[in-house]
Amino acid sequence: MLEHCAQARFVWNLACEQHAHWRPGRAAAPGYNEQARQLTEARAEFAWLRAGSVTVQQQALRDFAQAMSSFFRGIHRRPSWRKAGRDEGFRQVGVKSEHVQRLNRRYGRVWVLKVGWVRFRWSRAEGVKSYRVTCDRAGRWHVAFAAIPDPIPAPGNGQTVGLDRGIAVSAALSTGELLVVAGFSQGERRRLRRLQRRLARCARGSNRRARVKAAIARVKARVTERRKDWVEKISTDLARRFDLIRVEDLDIRGMTRSAKGTVERPGRNVGQKAGLNRGILANGWGLLVARLQHKAAGRVRKVRAAYTSQQCSACGHIAPENRQSQAVFRCVACGFACHADVNAARNIAAGRAVTARGALQPLGGAVNREPHLATSAP
């Protein structure tokens, strides 16, 4: 399976290479058909590629073509190079139903080309058409079957919830609930620090270094899994309890990427934002919204995030002074006081979108309404 991974990565990176040198005006970078023809030539030439599965290698090219098309449609980042030890995986489509079998309650087995039957711990798989095998940094193998679960039916109670995602509190609900995802425990943090010190003392390329790296990856994987588990539970819970779920429309990619800036135009508050990035990633915002959209299909609305933290959810007054601290919100106009994140969640639930000029707009981009209140937007 490591060979499959290495060959899929090799083919993917070659495709990346061909597209990386393309600039507007030059001859078009080769598409899938041309690349598949080149793959046939490469297989004739290199015994290493020939020994592997042509299906796996072609699939890597198809995945790349799909990734490029997603990139051009603006729904995904540009596909980038895969790195050994980090992006290990390959995909198999057109899986025959007899090639995925359930052995008992706990285990199933899947037929992998050129490898044979591979047993796996069964969690969920129905009507499987394709799967992806990956090896994570902690050296554990996973098999993921592509099957989008049925969305959870709406409860039909007409209730709307607003969800404010944050750092100190992972998610605040307009109902007043504050949800915190467990990050590293004290013990895990200590162990991680100790391992990182040990790693610094290891000689490059040594076996000891590889062992320490794997141990670090295992600690980190535990936290990642905890976060994913939390996201699954929260998203299911929200999809079951509320008819409509409103979340902030934050461009997470912009927030996580632009902090450092460039040499000519260095970013502002770099250290602060880097800390924020860690928090964002630790809380898994993007994943939470993505899972909500799967589970509560068509019932998730994104609301512009501007001023949700400065606006009073009781009277609508917007002022930076309203936000007294990270946690405390107290309206300077009407005196309404509340947890700052819950106040923001209530604004999001109300679907209040505020334009840059500070005028309140009804949800759904309808015709301008009379400004709700005179506001002093910064």
Ligand SMILES: [Zn+2]
């Ligand atoms: Zn107020």
